[in-house]
Amino acid sequence: MSTFRQKLLTTLAAVVAPLALVAAPAASSQAAETDAASGRWVTVKPGYDPSQIGPGDNRVTRGGIDGLGSNRSTYCAGKTQPGTIRLKNYLQHYFPTTRASGLYNCRKIANSNEWSLHAEGRAVDHFLNVNNAAQKKAGDAILYAFTKKDKNAVPAGLAQRWGVQEIIWNCKIWTAARADEGVRAYGPCSTSSSPTIRHEDHVHIAQHRVGAAEGTTAYTGYQVWLPDAV
């Protein structure tokens, strides 16, 4: 077993490991809202502490959720945005890659006159290869975690928390602007054999401006239900 694979399996286990205790608001009669008879609400800010709650650690939450948003890229920001650096760190914490992630890049989208979300520093290219079984599993897990219904049945709940507006991986795409369609086929795959254009060698994940500025609840904090151990 390769070192990469061992590390990945270790971190995949961590994704579903018990939640680290972060804060303990006074226990109250919230049980009716939850899926366990006893427990407590804890506040998490995974944007600042990735170890608090992993992308696969799906828990009942309370309070508001961010909603979906999307902003086109219109200029070169000269840097990666702070929230996007933290999103990169979060992904790296649970899904190690073989090389450093791609971040700020002042360029247009391939075969387009539109600025890439990398130009505003709001996108992460997280390198994984579909031809490696463990890495493909990790990429699939990222796409699924951000776009599925959360435990409160909110579609793309984790994307909302992080302000994610777009994910492309392995000829599939999800965008906030077309969230009602869910994960769908990625158009350029019908005409390109390039692994990079097909996103078979990296997960592309991008944020709207509020998320990139650390303004969504992954950064400002939200409450999750932590059942008592039985």
Ligand SMILES: [Zn+2]
């Ligand atoms: Zn990208």
